[in-house]
Amino acid sequence: MKKLVFVMVMLASVLSAQAAVVDASDYEYIIIEDIRLNGLETVTEKEVLDTIVYGVGMVYSRYKTRGDIKKLYNTGKFEDIKVSLKNEGGRTVIVYEFVERPIISRILIKGNKQVGDGDIKSKLDIEDQSIKIKEGEYYNELMAARAVAEITKMYRDKNFYYAKVSHSLAEHTETGRELPGKRVRFEIEVEEGEKVKVKSIKAVGNRVFGVDKIKGLMDTKEDGWFVSGVFDEDKFIEDLKKILAAYHREGYVKARIGPYTIGEIDINRGKIIDGYVNIDGENNAIHIEIPVEEGIKYTVKSINASGxxxxxxxxxxxxxxxxxxxxxxxxxxxxxLNIIRNLFSGKGHIFAQVKENVVYDDDVGAVAIQLEMADGPVAYINQVKVRGNYVTKDKVIIRELNLEEGQPFDSNRIRRAQENIYNLGFFDNIVIDTEQVDIDRLNLVFEVTERKTGNIGLGAGYSTVEGIVGYVQLSQSNLFGEGKGFSADVQFGNQKKSWQLSYKDPWLFDTPTSFGIDVWNIFKNTAYNNQGYDLDTYGFNLSFGRRIGLEHKTFITYRYQQDKFSNISSQLQGIVHEEETQISSITPMYVYDTRDDIFDANRGAYGSLSVQLGGGLLGGDFNYIKTVGDIRYFVPSFWKFVLGMRARVGHAAGYDYSYGSAIVPVVERFYAGGTDTVRGYGERSLGPIAGGNFLVVTNIEYKLKLVERVLTLAAFYDSGNCWMNFDEVDWTNPFLYSSVGFGIRLTIPGTVMLLRLDWGYGLVPEAAPPGGQIHFNIGNIF
Structure with missing residues (x-):
């Protein structure tokens, strides 16, 4: 008994002497009979008991104790925690002694004049950097230090290079009331100093590149009328890499910044900043001097590839x-080298090696390159896995892959599979990973990030075609996670009023057969798209499609609609009549599509051919055949530039039948000019006023994707015309109206909705408005 008491006394003294550490060799037989929590002021006993694992009747463990202490510290509410075991009246009690952190009652910012309180406070609450300094939160010294560092960096980014930021705590008492726990005032003291700007950038040792070219490669700029002269250390370091990369492209592959190669710049950034950036405190100026060692220019003496x-x-x-x-x-x-590796991976040899031996001859400025290629074994797909799809079912993704277990690991097919998944429109990002399970077998993993596919919306908008439009919309493009689509849409505007219900199943009964149905009622007044009459249409269509592989699709669509014409403009009197007509048609269609991104392509081709048969045995008031061909081609240029080309040709003609008219209805004729055909001209302004039966339109766009899948700039050239009939075209010199212009495209983040704003200038002045034409619409012209 004396021995046991001695052990307990020694244990208590050791535990009480060391904060948050229990140093015990063996407590296997000690049963906790009570838990005592001391020092709690703002934290409740329930919060603590819910955090720790101990309960009455449990065996004491030093490992559990350390784990509990760690979890309690992680709550951010405690400054100090001591744990001890006590024997009180023959009962073993585990005692927690807490010292709580103070609570921030008020945040006070002093000394700031050029930077507002809001900007400074935004640096006190940064989730991804674990900074949370807020009123009502527990004070954390580490968070405070991080916040001060962020505020200091913000001041530097704003050219206050000598700004000093500090913080302190002061006791704070709430007037008229007492609150539990220690309350403090968190104070930030700022000494802003004067703005410091880059006044000069010089280069020394450069002979091949002039200083202006070097400056042009840099994001860091000298202070000027339209340039802020901001100095950012990170940008400056990247600027130096850009300079060396430019030298490398010209053959000066041993060029250096001072003694540093392109791979040594990051690890020596401190020395570089200190050595090449001179801060003049008296004049609030930064002077940069970049020492360049260009070396000699190298050409390729020989290159061989073997093995x-x-x-x-x-x-x-x-x-x-x-x-x-x-x-x-x-x-x-x-x-x-990557191209060569991709040649092998395209054959399933992803373990192929390309060893390079580059020999430099400095005397003549030449390099001899020997590439030793080793095929390696063929790698096979062991299993295809999908991760991150919490809503979308696996089958919706797997059926787009065209990959099977046991196939060779073909990088080209895998890249195409990745594109197919993105083209579903359900995911913001798709990352490919592998898991090696054997020497020649890998699991192929597609890690997806889902985007919101459902929408309940009430809003308003504007487009050049439709004018001001309000809408109420309910849509889900990934219904039940099975890739099915449903939408209910109501629009109301000064030119158009409509409602529409749509449903689409791209894999009917889990087969590559699609089914779709649409029901609608649309009213368009005379101002809509410059059509010149009021048109009230209701109808439906049924569509079935069949996928043939991944690149070929066929469709057949039946459509019935009833059109009511009224309020005919004087220009269309005698051409369009106030009447009710019916159209009944069936349209087979073939589609070929290899685009990498169907929403905004970078490469690939699209082609479609449709033949619409109206009337005849199908009934309706019009007997006609309408054929449309559409070809689009995309090719990447350089950097982020993409060239897109499109050509559309349409022809329609009536035919005789026992009932109905042998003419093409007005609503099925072709129109040229405007937002989606030849920009720079008014809507429907080219060709016959009531539409024609033959159309030719071409569009060429050169796009710069500034932010991939978000922001794109475009320059374009359009041409086209519409004729009443095919035989009116002078094929020796067919006249096409043309235009040039530029535009901007913005894809709303988290969606595939693209907003398009274009300005076009018609090159045929007598048909184009003076000063050009602005076009705004939703969706890409391609």
Whole structure:
């Protein structure tokens, strides 16, 4: 008994002497009979008991104790925690002694004049950096230090390079009331100083590149009329890399900034900033001097590739840019190595190796390159996995892949599978990963990030075609997570009123057969799209489609609609009549599509051909055949530029039948000019006033994708015309109205909705409005 008492006394003294540490060798037989919590002021006993694992009757464990202490500290509410075991009247009690952190009652900012309180407070609550300094929260010294560092950085970004930021605590008492716990006032003291701007940028040692070219490569700019002269250390370091990369592209592959190669700049950034950036405190100026060692220019003396049984040397060298006699462009060479590796991975040899031996001859400025290729074994897909799809069912993704277990690991097919998943429109991001399960087998993992696919909306908008429009919309493009689509849409505006119900199942009964149905009622007045009459339409269509592989689709659509014409403009009197007509038609359609992104393509082609048969055995008031061909082609240019081309040709003609008119109805005729055909001209302003039966339109766009899938700039050239009949065209010199212009496209983040704003200038002045035409619409012209 004395021995046990001695152990308990020693244990209590050790535990009480060390904060948050229990140093015990063996408490296997100690049963906790009571738990005592001391020092709690603002934290409730329930919060603590819900956090710790101990309960009365449990065996004491030093490992559990350490775990509990860690969890309690992680709540951010405690400054100190001590744990001890006590024997009171023969009962073992575990005692927690707490010292709570003070609570911030008020935040006070002093000394700031050029930067507002709101900007400073925004740096006190940054979730992704674990900073949370707010009134009513527990004070944390580490968070405070991080917040001060962020505020200081913000001041530097605003050119206050000498700004000093500090923080302190002061006791705070709420007037007229007492609150539990220690309350403090968190004070931020700022000494802003004067703005410091970049006044000069110089380069020394440069002979090939002039200083103006070097400056042009940099994001860091000298202070000027339209330039802020902001100095940002991170941007400056990246600027130095850009300078060396530019030298590398010109063959100066051993160029350096001072003694540093492009790979050594990051790890020596401190020395670089101190050595090349001079801060003049007296004049509030920054002077930058960049020492350049250009070295000599290298050309490719020879390049050979050997060792592969899959590819001949000539086949490999024909597919790369690095060639004998050309300037040795380091960036192009690195890309060439990736091209060669992709050749192997496209055959399933993802473990292929390309060893390079580059020999520099400094005497003549030449490089000899020897590439040793090793095919390696073929890798096979062991299993295809999908992760991150919490709403979308696996089958919706798997059926788009065209990949099977046991197939060779073909990187081209896998990239195409990734594009197919994105084209569903359900995901913001798709990342491909692998898990090696054997020497030649890997699991292929598609990690997806789902986007919101349902929408309940009430709003208003404007487009050049429809004018001001209000809408109420309920839509879900991934119904039940099965890829089915449903929408109910009501629009009301000064030119158009409509309601529409749609349903689509792209995989009917889990087969590559699609089914869709639409029911609608649309009223468009005479101002809508410059049509010149009021049109009230209601109808429905039924569509079935069949996918043939991943690139080919066929459709057949039946449509019935009834049109009521009224309020005919004087220009259309005698051409369009106040009447009610019926159209009954069936349209087979073929589609070929290899685009990488159906919403905003970078590469690939799209082609479609449809033949609409109206009337005849199908009934209706009109007997006609309408054929439309549509071809689009996209090719990446350089950097973020993409060239897109489109051509559309349409022809329609009536035919005789035992009942009905042998003419093409007004609503099925072709129209040219405006937002979606030839920009720079008014809507429907080119060709016959009531539409024609033959159409030719071409569009060329050169796009710069500033922010991928978000912001795009475009320059365009459009041409086209519409004729009443095919035989009116002078094929020796067919006249096409043309235009040029530019535009901006914005894709709303988290959606596939694209807003398009274009300005076009018609090159046929007598048909175009003076000063050009602005077009605004939703959706891409391609």
């Amino acid at each position: 592969s049984s899959l590819f001949e040397e000539e086949y490999v060298l024909d597919r790369i840019e690095t060639r004998k006699g050309r300037v040795f462009d380091r960036a192009a060479y690195e890309n060439d």
